[in-house]
Amino acid sequence: MTEARTAIPLNEHIVVVTGGARGLGASISRAFLREGARVVIGYHRSQDDAQRIVDEYPDRARCAHLDIRDRQSIQEFAASSSELFGAAPTTLVNNALVDFSFNGEARPKAADISAEEFRTQLDGSLHGPLAMIQALRPGMAERGFGRIVNIGTNLFQNPVVPYHDYTAAKAALLSLTRTFSHDLGPEGITVNMVSGGLLRETDASSATPAEVFDAIAEGTPLRSVTTPDELADAVLFFASPWARAVTGQNLIVDGGLVKG
Template identity: 45%
Template structure:
């Protein structure tokens, strides 16, 4: 099969190149049928990893991501599982291990259902605790469930990478989505505790906090004026792309980040500097 031209490369691969950087590694990407998750899965596949493309409902999109990776000469397969369902996740991790080998890299990207709308959002004085609870279950609970399934194998082999996608809203709540942002901040705390416990086993745990990414659920209701204002406020003068996030994942998934754990990397063009 001839390699596709650069202009034909799918989102998340163009600009990031191809290599064997992750050859022999097996990665699970949750919520990988579209958006940022799909870009991450494609990038991991383009750099040699065998990729488990997890999805909840959209099997067709997940299969398309698999085909994109295979077009690049990579290995991939789609796996349906609700990341908050411990039994389903355990079955998925076992199926991935049977298909490709033990899981080396986990990317927690799955997003609990949420409506990003600054005009209809709940304010601090009217948001019920049930909204917070739902987001904690989806964000922290989902990451917890996937990690619990993958950690035993990583510990046994003395190596592993856990990467979780959060949001730069945890440091710069331009729109105060109280429940969503609080849950994402909790994921960072969860990840740092994992990093402290798992470091002696050669397992690193890090987070990536993207800015607003056009074409995703979080940006669907943003107006052109709002996007222009955000670009103007961004030191690098552009919004975040799925490929930007995928590039950060490649770093954390590879040997180049061997001595980095407990970090939260902001990928937002400099909106958050810390």
């Protein structure tokens, strides 16, 4: 008989959400908190926003400074996140985004984009998640249980806007998702990705013209643009017992705009 895979209910999770104070990150933090989980919100420049979430859930939310481009900051954050609730985190959501605005008209085209712009996004969307996983893995491995959810993009399949640096970095993160799922699976750790399209609305998408939102909505079977709360629901799924046999997957959550 095959041994049952380890699973714990959402209200027993200790969750780390990078960039968890604003926009999509705040929706993810609140989604886990509504399910009874304990959540450590990693913030860089948004301490007041993080503290507001803590004030809403004073018994189960904590916040700590985190710069995902700095390994020392990540190590300090990982240590403090274990101390805040007296146990190592079970779940990591790599959500933080470094200095990016979703405005296709203002983004550099192929002839102009610089290697430095690629490095900036790789630092935030690949090197940061890599360091976060490495910092939190020991606690997950010791417990024999861990859930890692990386935030991606549907631009892999539908590169309709020139977000070259952002899309390349997220594509690298998808590769890491798949290779790490194989490497970490024997330790009881799953690694998955949730990929949205343009979300209505976050700070990063606030520069997007209204007509772009309307055009996207018209192109989806649901005739709507995905909200941060809707994408957060999919993140919960990968952390839940219902996804205990799912790893190395990329789930697209965009109202059906892009097909697998």
